[in-house]
Structures are given as structure tokens and as C-alpha cells.
Amino acid sequence: MKLIVTDRKGAVHELKGRDDWSAMEVIRDANLPMAAECGGACACATCHVYVAEAWQDRLPQAQQQEVDMLDFGVAVQDNSRLACQIRLTDDLDGLELTLAPESL
Ligand code: FES
Numbered sequence: 767m768k769l770i771v772t773d774r775k776g777a778v779h780e781l782k783g784r785d786d787w788s789a790m791e792v793i794r795d796a797n798l799p800m801a802a803e804c805g806g807a808c809a810c811a812t813c814h815v816y817v818a819e820a821w822q823d824r825l826p827q828a829q830q831q832e833v834d835m836l837d838f839g840v841a842v843q844d845n846s847r848l849a850c851q852i853r854l855t856d857d858l859d860g861l862e863l864t865l866a867p868e869s870l
Pocket residue numbers: 790802803804805806807808809810811812813835848849850851
């Protein structure tokens with residue numbers, strides 16, 4: 767499966783997704799700028815991404831811990847998610863994400 771990621775400069779990257787990896791792991795493995803300071807423990811909000819409109823209803827609902835952690839994100843929008851909480855599966859082939867502004 768592939769993951770389409772737009773970076774903060776507007777460049778689009780097509781990344782090879784790995785089954786059962788998180789979107790955060792794939793993005794970091796591609797050396798795109800994502801702090802992901804807590805390593806995927808849903809405890810930092812530095813893996814904040816925006817989900818393309820066409821994909822918003824196709825992702826599993828955010829768990830309460832993710833919703834709570836997004837309160838600490840920068841420039842949070844309705845389509846905000848934490849990339850470490852998006853588990854990749856074949857159903858998400860072509861998922862489009864945009865890196866949110868970096869937290870301070
Ligand atoms: S990596 Fe820390 S919340 Fe996602």
C-alpha cells in the first residue's frame with residue numbers, strides 16, 4: 767500500500783506503507799520532518815497530520831486519548847489526527863495526509 771504525504775513546503779511524497787505500521791512510522795522512516803517525540807505512545811501530539819477530505823470517514827474513529835492529546839496540537843482542525851494512531855492496512859491504500867505545523 768502507499769501513503770501520500772504533503773510536507774510543510776507543499777511537496778508531495780508517495781511513501782511505501784508497511785502493513786501494520788503506523789502512518790507516523792512510515793513518515794519518519796522516509797525522513798520527513800515529524801518529531802513524534804513520544805515514539806507513538808499518544809503522549810505528545812508532535813505527529814499531528816491533516817487527513818484529506820476523501821479519507822476522513824474511512825479512518826477508524828479516534829480514541830478518547832487521541833482526541834485529548836490533540837488539544838495540545840498546533841493549528842488543530844476538524845480533519846486533524848495523530849499519525850501514530852493511524853494503523854495502516856490495505857484498506858487505507860492511497861491515504862493522503864498533510865503534515866501539520868510543528869509544535870513549539
Ligand atoms: S508520536 Fe507522540 S502522539 Fe504520536
